[in-house]
Amino acid sequence: xxxxxxxxxxxxxxxTGYGEKVILQNINFQVRRGEVFxxxxxxxxxxxxxxxxxxxxYAPMEGEIWIEGSNLVAADEDQRLLLFRKxxxxxxSGALFGSLTVLENVRLPLDELTALPGPLKELVALAxxxxxxxxxxxxxxxxxxSGGMQMRAAIARAMALDPRILFLDEPSAGLDPVTxxxxxxxxxxxxxxxxxxxxxxxxxxxSIYSIADRVIMLDSRTQTxxxxxxxxxxxxxxxxxWVRRFFNREPDPVHSAKLN
Amino acid sequence: xxxxxNYEYFPFASRVKNAxxxxxxxxxxxxxxxxxxxxxxxxxxxxxxAQAVPACWxxxxxxxxxAKLKTLEVxxxxxxxxxxxxxxxxxxxxxxxxxxxxxxxxxxxxxxxDKIFRGFTSEDYEAFxxxxxxxxxSLPDEVGNWVRHVTSDLREQVAFLGDIATNLPPTIMxxxxxxxxxxxxxxxxxxxxxxxxxxxISVLVGLIxxxxxxxxxxxxxAQIYVVNMIGLVMVRELGPLLAAIMLAGRSGSAFAAEIGTxxxxxxxxxxxxxxxxxxxFLVVQRIAAGILLTPLLTFYATFMxxxxxxxxxxxxxxxxxxxxxxxxxxVHLSDIALGAAKGVVFGAIVSAVGCLRGxxxxxxxxxxxxxxxxxxxxxxxxxxxxxxxxxxLFFVLKQ
Numbered sequence: 298x299x300x301x302x303x304x305x306x307x308x309x310x311x312x313t314g315y316g317e318k319v320i321l322q323n324i325n326f327q328v329r330r331g332e333v334f335x336x337x338x339x340x341x342x343x344x345x346x347x348x349x350x351x352x353x354x355y356a357p358m359e360g361e362i363w364i365e366g367s368n369l370v371a372a373d374e375d376q377r378l379l380l381f382r383k384x385x386x387x388x389x390s391g392a393l394f395g396s397l398t399v400l401e402n403v404r405l406p407l408d409e410l411t412a413l414p415g416p417l418k419e420l421v422a423l424a425x426x427x428x429x430x431x432x433x434x435x436x437x438x439x440x441x442x443s444g445g446m447q448m449r450a451a452i453a454r455a456m457a458l459d460p461r462i463l464f465l466d467e468p469s470a471g472l473d474p475v476t477x478x479x480x481x482x483x484x485x486x487x488x489x490x491x492x493x494x495x496x497x498x499x500x501x502x503x504s505i506y507s508i509a510d511r512v513i514m515l516d517s518r519t520q521t522x523x524x525x526x527x528x529x530x531x532x533x534x535x536x537x538x539w540v541r542r543f544f545n546r547e548p549d550p551v552h553s554a555k556l557n
Numbered sequence: 558x559x560x561x562x563n564y565e566y567f568p569f570a571s572r573v574k575n576a577x578x579x580x581x582x583x584x585x586x587x588x589x590x591x592x593x594x595x596x597x598x599x600x601x602x603x604x605x606x607a608q609a610v611p612a613c614w615x616x617x618x619x620x621x622x623x624a625k626l627k628t629l630e631v632x633x634x635x636x637x638x639x640x641x642x643x644x645x646x647x648x649x650x651x652x653x654x655x656x657x658x659x660x661x662x663x664x665x666x667x668x669x670x671d672k673i674f675r676g677f678t679s680e681d682y683e684a685f686x687x688x689x690x691x692x693x694x695s696l697p698d699e700v701g702n703w704v705r706h707v708t709s710d711l712r713e714q715v716a717f718l719g720d721i722a723t724n725l726p727p728t729i730m731x732x733x734x735x736x737x738x739x740x741x742x743x744x745x746x747x748x749x750x751x752x753x754x755x756x757x758i759s760v761l762v763g764l765i766x767x768x769x770x771x772x773x774x775x776x777x778x779a780q781i782y783v784v785n786m787i788g789l790v791m792v793r794e795l796g797p798l799l800a801a802i803m804l805a806g807r808s809g810s811a812f813a814a815e816i817g818t819x820x821x822x823x824x825x826x827x828x829x830x831x832x833x834x835x836x837x838f839l840v841v842q843r844i845a846a847g848i849l850l851t852p853l854l855t856f857y858a859t860f861m862x863x864x865x866x867x868x869x870x871x872x873x874x875x876x877x878x879x880x881x882x883x884x885x886x887x888v889h890l891s892d893i894a895l896g897a898a899k900g901v902v903f904g905a906i907v908s909a910v911g912c913l914r915g916x917x918x919x920x921x922x923x924x925x926x927x928x929x930x931x932x933x934x935x936x937x938x939x940x941x942x943x944x945x946x947x948x949x950l951f952f953v954l955k956q
Contacts, residue, residue: 395922400687412611413642416654420645423685424677432685440921459607459640490669 303330305462305494306351311360313343313350320346323521324360326513330461333488333495333508335528338515339543344498345466347515351496352386352464353377364462382410384462385455389470391447393439399426399450400435406457425453429483445476449483456487462494463487469501477501481508502546514540585609586635589620595627597659599650602635605643614646617655626659634665644674652679717913720836721844728841739842740849747808748850752857755803759858762795763787763865771873780873784880785887787866792892796859798944800851801903803858805936809911812843813932816915817925825916840912844905851904852897859896899947903940910936 304327311324320343328334338344349355351362353369362369365383367376393402403422407413413421426432429449439447448468455463468484469477481504487493488508499505505512505528512531514524516539524531524540532544542549588600599617603609621629631650633639639647649655651663666674694702728734770783816839819825825835863884870880914932918924 398687400685411607411642413607413645414611414614417610417614417642417645417649419686420648420677420682421641423682424641424645424648426685427677427681432681435685436687457641459642491673 304328305330305365306334306496307361307363308351309361309363311347311350311357311362313346313355313357313360315346319358319520320517321515321520324515326522326525328494328496330494331488331492332510333484333497335505335509335512336496336498336515337500337505337512337543339500339517342515342517343520344500344515348464348466348496348498352384353380382458383460384464385452385458385460387448387451387455387463387465387468389466391439391444391451393447393450393454395439397439398435399431399437399439399442399453402439402450403454403457406454410458422453422457425456426450428456428487429453430479443476445472445480448472448480452483452487456493461492462496465495465497465499467499467501468497469499469504474503477504478507480504484508502544514543585613587613587616589617591620591624591626595625595659596630597621597624597626597628597656598630598632600632600635602637604638605633605636605646606638606640607642610642610646617650621655626656629656629659629661631661631663632665633663636666636670639666639670644670644677647674648677648679648682652682713917714913717909717916721840721909724834724837725841725844728837729845734837735845736838736842740846743808743843743846744850746811747804747846748854751803751807751854754807755800755854755858756861758803759791759796759799759861760865760868762799763791763862763867764869765865766790766795767866767869771869781870781875781879781883784866784870784875784883787863788884788888789892791859791862791866792888792896794944795862797851797855797896797899797903798940799862800854800858800900801907801940802937804847804851804854804904805907805911805933805940808847809907809932809936810929812908812911813915813918813928814925816840816912817918817928820916820918821920821925835916840909840916843908843912847904847908848901849904851907852900855896855900855903895947895951899944902943902947906939906943907936910939 306328308324308326312319312322313324314320324347336344336347346355350357351364351369357370360370364380367380369377369380372380393399394405397405400419400422403425404418407418407421411418423432423435426435429452431446431449431453434442434446434450439450442450452463452465452468465484468480472480484495484497485508488495495508497508509528511526512524512528513522514531515521516523523537524535528544531540533541535541535544541547584603585605586600586602588602589597590600591597599621601613605613629650631647633647636643647663647666651661653659653661663674767783767787770786771780774780774782816825816835819839828835828838867877867880871877911932914928914935917931918928
């Protein structure tokens with residue numbers, strides 16, 4: 298087995314934004330193999346932009362993103378394709394293809410990118426669906442699934458090619474606490490039993506406490522990382538009062554003063 | 558570690574151009590031993606990943622299918638790495654799919670892998686696999702469904718017509734509710750912005766018809782009557798039709814997409830719970846704009862079409878005064894009135910159908926696309942049917 302402390306993603310001096318407008322700068326962090334790493338921040342702080350940079354959908358202004366030893370930012374087209382095989386992505390709403398059944402959704406990457414014999418593709422896809430608890434829903438259309446089931450199906454599709462990194466964009470957005478807790482359990486299971494590294498963008502506090510090994514917190518005022526570490530530690534002893542408020546769900550004093 | 562070009566764990570890398578070439582450590586050894594007593598053993602060593610599985614599959618198919626086996630043992634103790642595709646191969650062998658009459662056992666999988674392997678059994682496969690899809694409905698069933706669909710759609714169209722009829726007059730009377738600014742916005746989008754494309758198409762259609770008509774008429778020395786023909790055809794038929802079809806393609810579809818997207822985003826629900834009727838708030842304005850602008854667009858299309866025909870006859874050497882005389886003697890005020898009346902009706906049809914299809918939008922990602930398609934198809938169908946009704950009526954009235 299590989300060294301558990303091995304660094305699988307390393308972001309160095311990243312600066313990102315749209316057009317002339319800088320959203321984040323001076324971003325540095327590392328993700329270790331097998332850990333659940335959470336990117337946190339208030340609304341509009343650039344979490345989703347950072348995630349788009351990490352998964353190669355949107356190029357940053359400056360900096361380097363090393364994934365498994367290759368720099369995504371400087372990679373040419375072939376290297377990028379190679380890098381895309383190394384991670385799976387689950388988009389915010391699941392992004393399942395509406396015209397395909399759940400099974401066909403999971404089979405799609407296997408059909409397009411591998412030379413496996415047909416029956417084996419089906420077996421792999423069904424095994425992934427069983428893993429996320431959706432075996433019985435294999436023949437359903439995505440529109441027939443509940444929100445939580447769609448997220449699970451999206452995770453199964455992201456795992457179809459056995460990537461070692463999964464990026465999840467707000468996995469618990471719009472889910473009830475029970476479904477959300479079930480998803481958390483699945484993420485923990487996959488991380489611990491299969492050694493999959495998770496990078497998750499979320500601001501669901503309950504989820505963060507239960508799954509995150511480490512978090513970084515982005516801030517729109519300073520445009521950079523203002524806190525890094527374990528969620529429980531940051532809640533109790535972060536230096537920045539804004540970070541403590543975030544973890545303790547306290548309103549901004551300015552807002553509460555206005556109401557009073 | 559950073560900078561270390563290690564692709565070892567990525568079985569699918571080989572599908573990518575310029576990927577690392579297979580090295581010794583990426584190889585899989587497949588050893589098949591078949592005994593005379595019908596007992597066989599497959600020994601797998603090395604990496605069983607998606608890259609190695611297809612070749613391994615082929616070898617096993619060749620070796621195992623031919624032999625009549627009683628038992629098959631798969632020894633996986635030599636596997637150094639196994640991914641989802643490898644486990645699927647082991648499960649496939651274990652289910653006996655390759656060796657129909659043999660009892661198959663897989664052993665020697667490393668602890669963690671074994672747990673994952675046992676996590677997906679042949680019972681799971683049987684329970685979850687897709688049923689063989691031969692669903693063919695009988696003809697009466699299909700016909701019945703179609704009739705039911707058409708009649709229910711017809712009922713909805715009639716109900717919608719009633720809805721508009723009850724909402725249109727009171728809303729137009731009420732200046733505050735009518736939102737004239739919205740009407741003018743749509744007027745500009747659907748009317749003024751359509752002028753260039755309507756010009757081009759009408760001139761070209763006029764030109765084409767004139768060219769096609771010139772030759773047969775020349776046989777009778779009646780080339781000058783091209784002008785009469787173009788005048789009548791454009792004013793009575795093609796002007797209104799061209800304008801309406803352009804409106805259906807450009808704006809009917811846009812209405813359906815706008816309102817459909819609003820429905821998908823629950824904006825229509827929001828309107829209703831705010832106490833605002835979507836028909837009064839969104840549909841009436843569009844229909845008013847359609848009714849106002851289509852006659853204008855019709856006149857314009859007619860003018861441009863006639864211009865196209867006139868250009869051809871001018872090119873043939875006829876003087877402009879003669880052409881003008883022919884036009885005025887053949888086209889009467891009643892023809893122009895008919896064209897305008899058609900414009901009003903077609904405008905109402907196109908905008909109403911666009912709005913109705915938008916309001917009928919269902920759930921799902923392709924719903925808005927389906928609505929826009931249906932808007933255009935239904936609009937054009939209704940336009941042609943109405944045009945036929947106009948022709949018959951006019952013919953009967955003239956008798």
